Amino acid sequence: MVDAIKNFVNALSNPTVYFFLTIVGLWAYLQFRKQLTHPISAWLFLLGSVAFFIFSMFDPTFRSVVTKPDNVPIVIMLGLVLYLTWLGLRRAVLNDELMKRGEANLEAKESKDRVFTWPDLVYTELICMVLCTAALVVWSIVLRAPLEEPAAPARTPNPSKAPWYFLGLQEMLVYYDPWIAGVVLPSLIIVGLMAIPYLDRNPKGNGYYTFEERPFAIAFFMFGFLILWVSLVVLGTFLRGPNWSFFGPFQPWDIHFLEPLVNVNLSEYFWVRGLGAPLPANAILRELPGIALIVAYFALVPPLLLSTSKLFRSYFLELGAARYATFIMLLLVEMSLPIKMVLRWTINLKYVVAFPEYFFNI
Amino acid sequence: MPDLLTSLRKTQVWKSIFRHGPPNTTRNRTLVVLTNFFLHLHPVKVRKSGIRLSYTWCMGGLTFFLFLVETITGLLLMFYYRPTAEFAFQDIMALREHVALGLMREMHRWGAHAMVITVWLHMYRVFLTGSYKPPREFNWNVGVILLVLTLLLSFTGYLLPWDQLAIWAVTVGTNMARATPFLGHEGPGAALLQLGGVNLVHAGDDVRFALLSGRFVGEATLLRFYVLHCVGFPLVAATLMAVHFWRVRKDGGISGPL
Ligand code: HEM
Numbered sequence: 001m002v003d004a005i006k007n008f009v010n011a012l013s014n015p016t017v018y019f020f021l022t023i024v025g026l027w028a029y030l031q032f033r034k035q036l037t038h039p040i041s042a043w044l045f046l047l048g049s050v051a052f053f054i055f056s057m058f059d060p061t062f063r064s065v066v067t068k069p070d071n072v073p074i075v076i077m078l079g080l081v082l083y084l085t086w087l088g089l090r091r092a093v094l095n096d097e098l099m100k101r102g103e104a105n106l107e108a109k110e111s112k113d114r115v116f117t118w119p120d121l122v123y124t125e126l127i128c129m130v131l132c133t134a135a136l137v138v139w140s141i142v143l144r145a146p147l148e149e150p151a152a153p154a155r156t157p158n159p160s161k162a163p164w165y166f167l168g169l170q171e172m173l174v175y176y177d178p179w180i181a182g183v184v185l186p187s188l189i190i191v192g193l194m195a196i197p198y199l200d201r202n203p204k205g206n207g208y209y210t211f212e213e214r215p216f217a218i219a220f221f222m223f224g225f226l227i228l229w230v231s232l233v234v235l236g237t238f239l240r241g242p243n244w245s246f247f248g249p250f251q252p253w254d255i256h257f258l259e260p261l262v263n264v265n266l267s268e269y270f271w272v273r274g275l276g277a278p279l280p281a282n283a284i285l286r287e288l289p290g291i292a293l294i295v296a297y298f299a300l301v302p303p304l305l306l307s308t309s310k311l312f313r314s315y316f317l318e319l320g321a322a323r324y325a326t327f328i329m330l331l332l333v334e335m336s337l338p339i340k341m342v343l344r345w346t347i348n349l350k351y352v353v354a355f356p357e358y359f360f361n362i
Numbered sequence: 363m364p365d366l367l368t369s370l371r372k373t374q375v376w377k378s379i380f381r382h383g384p385p386n387t388t389r390n391r392t393l394v395v396l397t398n399f400f401l402h403l404h405p406v407k408v409r410k411s412g413i414r415l416s417y418t419w420c421m422g423g424l425t426f427f428l429f430l431v432e433t434i435t436g437l438l439l440m441f442y443y444r445p446t447a448e449f450a451f452q453d454i455m456a457l458r459e460h461v462a463l464g465l466m467r468e469m470h471r472w473g474a475h476a477m478v479i480t481v482w483l484h485m486y487r488v489f490l491t492g493s494y495k496p497p498r499e500f501n502w503n504v505g506v507i508l509l510v511l512t513l514l515l516s517f518t519g520y521l522l523p524w525d526q527l528a529i530w531a532v533t534v535g536t537n538m539a540r541a542t543p544f545l546g547h548e549g550p551g552a553a554l555l556q557l558g559g560v561n562l563v564h565a566g567d568d569v570r571f572a573l574l575s576g577r578f579v580g581e582a583t584l585l586r587f588y589v590l591h592c593v594g595f596p597l598v599a600a601t602l603m604a605v606h607f608w609r610v611r612k613d614g615g616i617s618g619p620l
Contacts, residue, residue, distance in 0.1 A: 070527070073475035077482075084419060084483060088490040091416065104619075107417065111618035113410035116391045121404060121413045128420045129427050136431065136476065140468030147458065148526040150451045153578060155526070162535040163520050165478050165513060170534065179549050182538020193506045196489075197499035205492040207617035208411075214492065221489050225482075359541065360550035 006059065010248025013239055016345045019338075022231045023223075029089070030219055033211065037090040049082075061252045065238055069146040074164055074237050081230055085222070091209035092218075099210070107208035158242045158255060167236030168229050174244065175340045177351075177361045185337075192330045199327045201318050216311065220331075228337060263350035266290045283355060290353035294362065297336075302328045403607050405615055412616030417491070421484035425512075426603060428477040432515075435470040436592065443522070445588035447581040450524035474516050481512045493617040501609040504602055511599045518591035521584060529579045532587075536579070539570035546570055 012021065029036050056062040066075055095105035115121075162170045172181035204213040211218055239246055241253035270289040271277050280286045305312040305328070316324045343349040351361045370376055371384070382393035395401045411417060442461065443453045457464050485505065488494060494502035521532045544551040545568060552563040565577050575582035610616065 070475075073472070073479060076476075077479045080479065080483060081486075084486065087416065087419075088487070092490070107411040108619040110411035110414075111409050114407040115410050115413070116388075117401070117404040117406055117408055118385050118391045118394045120410075121408055122401070124413060124415065124420070125423055128415075128423060132424055132427060133431075136469055136473055137465070139472050140465050143468070143472070144458075145468045145471040146527060147454060147523055151447075151524045151526060151529040153529065153580070157526055157530055160530045160534050163517060163531050164475075165516065166535055169538075178538045178541035179543055179546070183542045183546075183549070190506060190510060193485075193509075194503050197494040197496075197502050200495070203495065206495040207491060207493060207619045209491055217492075218490065225486060225489075230482075355550075358550050358553055359548050 005055075006248075006250040010251050013248050015235065015239070015246055018231075018235060018239070019227075019341060022227050023338075026219075026222060026226060029085075030211070030215075030222070033089055033093050037086060037093050042086055042090075056249065059250050061247075062249050065249070069143050070164060071237055072143060074234060077230070078234060081226070085226065088209055089211065092211040095208055095210050096212045099213075105208050105210070111207070159240060159244055161236070161240075164233060164237055167240075168232035170244075171232045171236045171240070172337065175337070175344055177359070179359065180362065188330065188333055192334070195326060195330065199319065199323055199330075201323075224334060228334070263344070263348045265351045265354050266293070266349060267354065269347075269349075283357065287353050287355065290351070290362070293352060298329070298332060301332060403611075405611060408615060409618045411618045418616065419483060419487050421480050421487055425477055425480045425484055426607075428473050428480060429599070429603070431473045432470060432477065433596065435466040435473065436596075438466045439470055440592060445522065445584050447524065447584060450522065450584060454523045454525075470519075474519060477512060478516055481509055485509060491617060498609075498613045498617065501606060501613055504606045504609065508599060508602050508606060511595055511602065515591060515595045515599065518587040518595065521579070521587045522591065524584065532583070533579050536570055536573055539573055540565075540568065542569050 011017065035041060057066070065071060091106060095107070098105050161167065169181055169186060172185060175181075176185070200214075200217050202214050202217065204210070205217075238249060241247040241257075242255045243258055245257050245259050247253055247257075266289060267279060267286045271279050271286070284291075302325070306316055315327065319327060340349075340352075353360070353362045355361065371380075380394075381397050382390045385391045385394040392406050395404055395406045439457075442457050444450065454467070457467055488502065488505070517532070517535060521528045540546045540548045542549045544555065545563065546552060547561075547563050547565050547568040547570075549563075549568075552568070553561065555562040565571065571577060573583075573586075574580070575586050
């Protein structure tokens, strides 16, 4: 029985299934937010997670990974992220209901009220500070900061992991070359974040929680933050072991385990398997199908969206050409991550375009 | 006890510091904020909705508080730590074994992790309440830079214990720089930058070399990261935090429905 549960969970946390489940989970949470953010659902979820956690702590593999000192913060983060997502969405649901009835939302009810900084704000801050200090001191007494063997440049540990907050990017290295995963993506994340206030022109939802007044913005940000960032950090920390191979939460880390790499480039698919011809010697010709695909993705999808989707047409009218182009480019780049992941899992696609001579692989 | 406080309030010393009576009247509650250098970060009155924990989650405030904790514990750590390949690891060991109440390394490390978490959650809250919308666009951008700085602070600090965890995490993290387009020696386009058949960008002069001050994570990297971690980034971060807080006030205080 116990083994059956463990095997089942191991299977569920295979990267393909895991990624798929997180997306479905987010979609369901937003779609059925009224029922799912209800306190009863929240308590049930909490109880379920605590029960699962306690059950899992009896498993040596799970325990050793979760209680590794540098991994404890990630467990804490996961709890906080889930709790605050619930809190934010709960307030959004309540506000949306109030506003639908034509009443003031929770924030608006109190926003005309001005209270004195001393004592109201100062005491709140003081209490937060004291609690935070207490938590930090207890944490520091219970858990020693890790210190491994002295640095030995000749001995590479396996797995070699970046600091935990970069593990989402390291996970991307599975699907993209370092110049994309390590340089282009982080830069675009920063640029994209900075562009948000200039691309989201919807004046509603400023200063209060709401979902219905800005569903696309919230869903989009949650997708980026919860799925592509937080959940990949969790995946990279707990489920990636030696050789960056994948291990289920109850599956012991085996150093000798190597997943066979059977990935194939698009050029191979097109010329060799599709046309039955040898790969062209000319590199440009060889990569032409991939180049065409990428150009099409960036050049054809925007107009296609415009002509088929009312939502995107209204964005275009609101934003004007230049902002709309920036918005759609960022959106397409973000979406290229899950697309490439799915292509890897389904048809073992390695590169869409590959010029290894110039380190230019996509 | 209250008598003691009352008589204390009458002394010249007390009056020279606090230029108003106890903060239990409207007038004095105003003065306490206006005449105190630290409290004047705040306005005298604030929106009731804006200071609710269920609204702000206190995550911005906690991020700032953790920054202060890091500054203080970091300062204490600097008394014991020498950033050289010879001493760095030993000093951390000694700190662990011999220094009484040697809790500051733990507090510094866990505080740093906590700060990364709170800054993400702060950004998440600001997004969910739409607080980046006009007039707060610019402050959101200051925030994004602060987020990057927080990660850089944490990353440069990760190297300092000089153990296996440290150098390999930093090696993995900086390996990407090799692949920077045009500027890294394994980046796309770098091979095109040639002069008379000689590659201009190679392992001895690309961006990774500039970051690490060497081809590998070594002693020069340690010194470089140490200086950035203890002086460079904190100064920039503190300055930007001042701007950030000032703008929160100038943009009309913590956001709320108009
Ligand atoms: C070191 C990092 C940071 C510190 C110390 C900090 C601190 C604060 C504090 C104390 C506030 C007052 C309200 C609150 O506590 O929520 C605030 C507000 C704000 N922060 Fe930050 N912050 C940081 C990073 C960021 C980041 C990463 C962003 C966004 C990307 C951001 C955007 C904002 C905005 C837009 C406001 C105004 C919110 C409102 O009026 O509701 N900050 N910040």
